[in-house]
Amino acid sequence: MDTLQPAPRNPAITADVAVIGAGVIGLGIAHEARRSGRSVVVIDPAPASGATFAAAGMLAPVSELHYQEEGLLELMLASSQLWPGFAEGLQSAERGTGYRTTPTLAVGADAADRRAFADLRDVQLGLGLEIQALPVREAREREPLLSPQISCAFDIPGDHQVDPRRLAAAVLESLGRHSPADHSWVGGTGDPRLADGFLLNTAASCLLWEDGAVAGVALADGSRVLAGETVVANGLAAPALEGLPEGLALPLRPVYGDILRLRVPRHLQPLLTATVRGLVRGVPVYIVPRGDGTVVIGASQREDGPSSANAVSAGGVYQLLRDAQVLLPAVAELELLECTARARPGTPDNAPLLGRVRMPGDGGDVRGLIVATGFFRHGVLLTPAAASIAVGLMEGRHDERWTKFRPDRFPNPHHRAPATIKDHA
Amino acid sequence: MTPTSIQTQNDPLVIDGVEFGSRLIMGTGGAPSLDGLGAALLASGTELTTVAMRRYSPAETGSLFQLLLDNGIRVLPNTAGCFTAKDAVLTAELAREALETNWVKLEVIADEHTLLPDAVELVEATEQLVNRGFKVFAYTNDDPVLALRLENLGATAVMPLGAPIGTGLGILNPHNIELIVSRASVPVVLDAGIGTASDAALAMELGCDAVLLATAVTRAQNPVQMGEAFKHAVVAGRLAKQAGRIPRREHALASSAMEGRAEFL
Numbered sequence: 001m002d003t004l005q006p007a008p009r010n011p012a013i014t015a016d017v018a019v020i021g022a023g024v025i026g027l028g029i030a031h032e033a034r035r036s037g038r039s040v041v042v043i044d045p046a047p048a049s050g051a052t053f054a055a056a057g058m059l060a061p062v063s064e065l066h067y068q069e070e071g072l073l074e075l076m077l078a079s080s081q082l083w084p085g086f087a088e089g090l091q092s093a094e095r096g097t098g099y100r101t102t103p104t105l106a107v108g109a110d111a112a113d114r115r116a117f118a119d120l121r122d123v124q125l126g127l128g129l130e131i132q133a134l135p136v137r138e139a140r141e142r143e144p145l146l147s148p149q150i151s152c153a154f155d156i157p158g159d160h161q162v163d164p165r166r167l168a169a170a171v172l173e174s175l176g177r178h179s180p181a182d183h184s185w186v187g188g189t190g191d192p193r194l195a196d197g198f199l200l201n202t203a204a205s206c207l208l209w210e211d212g213a214v215a216g217v218a219l220a221d222g223s224r225v226l227a228g229e230t231v232v233a234n235g236l237a238a239p240a241l242e243g244l245p246e247g248l249a250l251p252l253r254p255v256y257g258d259i260l261r262l263r264v265p266r267h268l269q270p271l272l273t274a275t276v277r278g279l280v281r282g283v284p285v286y287i288v289p290r291g292d293g294t295v296v297i298g299a300s301q302r303e304d305g306p307s308s309a310n311a312v313s314a315g316g317v318y319q320l321l322r323d324a325q326v327l328l329p330a331v332a333e334l335e336l337l338e339c340t341a342r343a344r345p346g347t348p349d350n351a352p353l354l355g356r357v358r359m360p361g362d363g364g365d366v367r368g369l370i371v372a373t374g375f376f377r378h379g380v381l382l383t384p385a386a387a388s389i390a391v392g393l394m395e396g397r398h399d400e401r402w403t404k405f406r407p408d409r410f411p412n413p414h415h416r417a418p419a420t421i422k423d424h425a
Numbered sequence: 426m427t428p429t430s431i432q433t434q435n436d437p438l439v440i441d442g443v444e445f446g447s448r449l450i451m452g453t454g455g456a457p458s459l460d461g462l463g464a465a466l467l468a469s470g471t472e473l474t475t476v477a478m479r480r481y482s483p484a485e486t487g488s489l490f491q492l493l494l495d496n497g498i499r500v501l502p503n504t505a506g507c508f509t510a511k512d513a514v515l516t517a518e519l520a521r522e523a524l525e526t527n528w529v530k531l532e533v534i535a536d537e538h539t540l541l542p543d544a545v546e547l548v549e550a551t552e553q554l555v556n557r558g559f560k561v562f563a564y565t566n567d568d569p570v571l572a573l574r575l576e577n578l579g580a581t582a583v584m585p586l587g588a589p590i591g592t593g594l595g596i597l598n599p600h601n602i603e604l605i606v607s608r609a610s611v612p613v614v615l616d617a618g619i620g621t622a623s624d625a626a627l628a629m630e631l632g633c634d635a636v637l638l639a640t641a642v643t644r645a646q647n648p649v650q651m652g653e654a655f656k657h658a659v660v661a662g663r664l665a666k667q668a669g670r671i672p673r674r675e676h677a678l679a680s681s682a683m684e685g686r687a688e689f690l
Contacts (some may be wrong), residue, residue, distance in 0.1 A: 067456075067457065067645075067646045067647070067648075068457060068461050068647065068648065069457065069458070103608075121644065214574065253488055282591065282644075292482050302480065303480060303481045303488065303489070304479060304480055304481065304482050305482025305483075307486050339533040346459070347459075348458065348459040348463075348492075349458055349459075349460040349461070350457065350459040350460075350461075366436070405627075
């Protein structure tokens, strides 16, 4: 841990909050922090280009419920309730956020898919969630392009959607911009943007420490941001950040996903009015209709080792199109606009790493540091909750319900051997 | 310690000179979370677990491989997703290089609808891999002729399916499985099609040396509890096989015989 020394040659800027990472989570926290009256600097060399760029943006606490993940449900429901207000706060943006209260239909392809949905429905109802079996005929009255062959349909009125790209753009639009080379703002006074918030298009390299607390972040271009609170929200890159508290394990792994964007020809519009979440012979697929006449079809889940993080899998694309067509044959008539792959930041228990972290040695929390990463499949849905929890922590409010997501809940594996399994070990 | 537990502990599964205390081999496909998978594997008591080389990168820290290593579970790489012998051989070589093991579970699948093995490619790949020094665990149809053929070509273990992968239909042709066991001199592992604990117990009662399953645990509503259920099922089936079952009879036979009782006339 370095002690921060005044370094006049290195330019420094001061803000209340430094947010490392301009994905939905970092931007959501930045937005909320500004609404609370704080000045914010967001640091990211490539804003909104990771999982945020790929995500479909389903706000689906009910249909995203998985067995053995009931612990996450409370957070998902809380975030879902925050969404209307959160979206409202961004309505002034040029293009809005694409927040829509379109319902969700869960649709199965064969008899086993129907049983799988029905079993899950029993658990969902037991947890007090709103889901209702819909006769196939009724489902097809609502969505006439659904295949006559589907085996079941369930109505989930509370699962909605947002467009993560527009959401990110809306927050970014409200931030001023600086190029790393432009140091005209050095010193901070007199620049009106500093009282508010702006984006710094550069990479963070190292947390800065002072008197045992995190005091800001050093950037790759040699400049520094000094902040009362530093938020680590740079997804899979978080563990590589230097100066994290000693012994803190952030067990993130990339879980790649392929996702498609397609345009619906005029004569087929609207292709769907509800988001369709399907199981096709046990494999999940979803089709999300956007307000602009496009649809999003996703998403595969791969833990292979692609040559680059954004490499699209041919098999992944094939599977998505194949399964989407089983539920909605008209998918074959669409224009394929985009195949995208990104890595989701996965954790061992599929739950986020969110909150303050313990100081090595003594039991207190590190001051000035909040971690918010590892949101895996749920980053967009959980954005308002993450923002509210993070700003709550800045204001000294602790909510016991969320301590189970503390980033330091995993033991630190010292002296980890490389993942090589030797014969007869 | 009861006499029965001593008996099961002294009955290790031996494959290629390596002893395993558990006769349950696990797969990993379909697991909801890494933590959940780890807990289910621990509950199952497995000491050998197969991983699809095409789906998981060993290079990734914090990956599935690390989880297995941390829990002392040996990795059996598999060639799931391969449709040709050539594909399978390349994938096996990749696994040998990355994981430093010459064990490989050989899967050569005919098509995506059935996921059944392609017998011709399977035979070809087995021969090639054996010649390259691999210890081949051959996933095969429940065909006694093919199983013996694979053994003759040098397979270290033969792994007939109970039913197609992921179906949970159980053991569709118990007679064939029994026939395969009776003619094999390498370990026979019932692989694929297991739906619930009784299916695994049946496999052991039919004389299989071990059972391999994934979906039945990973996609169960409570994978940890199901993992534990399979641990007991495999032990129960093994004990029952060794204990010797009674013959099936057409007519009832009272469990308390009448001999030696007072007769009241």
